[in-house]
Amino acid sequence: MAKVYLNPDVCIGCGLCSVYCTVEHSGTKDIIKTFNSQPERPQSRVRIEREGINAFSIQCRHCQEPWCVYSCLTGAMSKSAANNTVEYAANKCVGCWSCVMVCPNGVLARDVSTHQIAKCDLCPGRDVPACVANCPNEALTLMTDDGKIINGFSEDMVVENIVID
Amino acid sequence: MKTYLPSRFMVERDKDRCIRCQVCVNQCSFDAHYYDCDDDTIRAREDNCVGCHRCVSFCPTNALNVRQNPLEYKSNFNWTSQAIEDITKQAETGGVLLTGMGNDKDYRIYWDHLVLNASQVTNPSIDPLREPMELATYLGRKPNEVEVDSDGKLKTKLAPQVRIEIPVMFSAMSYGAVSLNVHKSLARAATQMGTMWNTGEGGLHPDLYQYGQNTTVQTASGRFGVHAGYLSAGRIVEIKIGQGAKPGIGGHLPGEKVSAEVSRTRMIPEGTDALSPAPHHDIYSIEDLAQLVYAMKEATNYTKPISVKIAAVHNAAAIASGMVRAGADIVVLDGLRGSTGAAPKVIRDNVGIPIELALAAVDTRLRQEGIRNQASIVVAGGIRNSGDVAKAIALGADAVYIATSALIALGCHVCQQCHTGKCAWGLCTTDLALTKRINPDIGARRLSNLLRSWSHELKDILGAMGLNALESLRGNRLHLRGIGLTDKELEILGVKMAGS
Structure with a gap:
């Protein structure tokens, strides 16, 4: 079963998972429009906790x-x-x-604008959920149905020749 | 006391782009951003901004920019803004000005006045994509001559040699000055790329003993974390006499940074200041140095090269000669632009000599005395790219150390706040909330990538010169020419003027 996992040792509590979750579940999928142009934006499906040195984000298990x-x-x-x-x-x-x-x-949230539940759906239509794809410290990883562990940047290729314009 | 210091940076926020996600607020370790819930807006406390760009890099909508405060003093060549603000700070605190990183003054950077040669017509250049190129370097004492028996086997017993695959090693940064995650990143990258990383004077965390074959263990004037297991864990033992950023000055790790883990690794009580004396109190002469060098050789059963590191100072050449005669197998020179986690600004900015001149002087002197083969030379302090590496090798270095370049690879933006322990990039800090910002998986990848690109570029440089081994460039100053240098500078560098 595909599931998002967190490595709490390197979760820096930045909250970008939550930001991109909201963007992904908005109509426009444009980050600035989602937050600044729409009267109501979707509730994030990611819950973030921060206390002292600890931080983690969690979504439906x-x-x-x-x-x-x-x-x-x-x-x-x-x-x-x-x-x-x-x-x-x-x-x-x-x-x-x-x-x-x-x-x-505590990962099911009321989306008061729609009177519905905001719950992680693993971003249908994306290979990697938005939270995982945009985690800057690779703290969030996706375990796929076949047990493969991927993070948002695992497609990074080492290029032999970098082109500078 | 009211401060008269202006803000050094201005935070510019594009209101149309800002989505008030507060990532800048939670990423700034200097409290330069805050969320005002009354107005649902993010504001800046510009006095706190140090220009580290953590917020700029993390802002998901590119809403932020940080600029130097354009506030101008009446123009004056003597009373620059820095001169004025340093005095103001001292008038307000009465303290020694502390700073981090390396010398930022505009002393001549000799690397930028040296150019490399290439093959044209009369000798062929080599395409490194099609032909093998050799960057491997052996560090350690070389014999005066070698004897080979009739089967071609070496009869001479060689002193311990360390093979590195690229002539670039990670310079000393202690656990305590930098975080464990930085050490993990360095150790993994060094292991992966076949080079060495250096513990600095702070011991080796138990988790890192597994990388011992690629570890240089350092012992300095405080002897922190030094024990038999530590010495035998490393591949090279380095005795640190001085550091380029603060020649003649000891170290001071404040008690707040001595956490339980740091205390265990350094073998000092938790929460106590870790003071490294300015001198080694058992080394007041070359003869004393020889005693420590041989104590280290005895302790490691003559299986490891012993390295001695000094800051590049006026008499570096004579001192280096003494170091080699005292038994040092590797001589490390750390130049004027070498960095630090914390140093008095006046020392960092005014003491020492440029590494290019020190390297040329030391290499020349050791050759003149016929002892150049008895030690490898490693240089540190301001190496920024593979071009600098190639020029250092041509000037006579066996390998170079990088530390600032390595930190930049990990995210450092050279804001020079290392001494505050609040590094927003999670590098030069032991605050566990900040050290998490370095994910060793990513760190090791970034550092390996840097070394990989430099090794490709070094091969390109060598190939263009028509060389297929770094060994052919080593100390080959005919491959260098000087530009914009005086006769005396050219003489010390041992380099001809471009065009001659």
Whole structure:
């Protein structure tokens, strides 16, 4: 099952994961428009905690025992049979927030603008979720379905000749 | 006391681009940015800005720029803004001005007055992409002559030699001055690229013993972290007498930086100041130096070259001759522009001589005395690119040390705030919230990339000269010509004027 992991030893608490999460889930996907031109911007699906020297960001763990699924009144939260992730169907959600109450990781957020749940969906349509792709210290990594670990910059190539213009 | 000092930098924020994400706020370790929740806006405390550009690099919308404060004093060649502000600072504090990094004054950079040769018509240049090029260097004492038996086997017993694949090593930066993650990055990159990194005077963290084959362990006047296991862990033992940024000055690691880990590694109580005396109190002469050199050789059973590092000072050539005669297998010269984690500004800016002149003088003297083969020469202090490396080799160096270049590869923007311990790039600090900013995985990659690019460029330089081995360039000053130098400078450098 694909999942985002964090190396807390090198998480610097910058919050860029959260910024790019919001951008990715906005309509425009343009960072300045998302924050400065739209009346309401999407809630980030990433939760960031900072205390003293410690900092970490966390998003849906796609639990084996998904309390959000068990507590959901309408079946909006479900465990996908295909890839074992926890999925959210906004059209079934009535906004009772039961899942928010029971989430042991505190990573389900109310998006008050839409009365829906803001929850990590691993960025459908992207190879690497936005938070991982934009983590400047490579603290966030994605473990793919086949167990490969990738970070946002692993495509970096060592080039033999750098062209300077 | 009210300060009369103006802000040194101005923070410019493009309001249209700023998305108030506060990354600048949480990345600035000098509190130069803050979020004003009343107005939902980010503002700057410009007095605090040191110009390190951490915020500029991390701003996701390129909304930030940092400029030198354009405030101008009445123009005056004698009373420059720096002269005025240094006096103002001293009037307000009564203290010695401390600073970090290397000398930033406009002393002549001789590398920029030396040019390299290339082959044209009368001798062929070599294409390094198609033909093998040799950069490997052996550091250590070479015999006066070698005997070979009838099978072609070497009969002479060689002194210990250390092979490095590129003539660029990472210079000494102690654990405490820089963070463990910096040490990890250096150690991994050195191991990966087949060169050496240097512990500095602060011991070797237990996690790093695995990189011992690529480690130079240093012992200096404070003897911090030195024990039998430490000496035998390294491949080279270096005795540090002086440092280019602060010749004749000891070290001072403030107690706040002596964390539990640093205390264990340095073998001093937690929270106590680590004071390195200005001299080694057991070295007052060349004969005393010989005793320590041979103590180190005995301690390591004559298996490792012993290196001795001095700051390049006026009598460097005579001192280096004494060092070789005292048994040093490697002579390290650290020049005027060598860097530091903290030094009195007046020393950093005024003491020592340029490394190019010291190197030429030492190489010349050791040749004249017929002892050049008895020690390798390594130079440090302001090496910025592979061109500088090639010129140093041609002037007579066996290898060079880089430290500032290595830190820049890791993110350093040379803001010279190392002495504050608040490095926003997480380099020159032991604050655990900041040291996390160096991810050793990324650090090792960046440093290896730097060495890889320099080694490609060195091969290009050699190939253009028609040489296929660095050994053919070493001490070959005919491959250099001087530009814009006086006769005396050319004489000391042992280099002809361009055109002659």
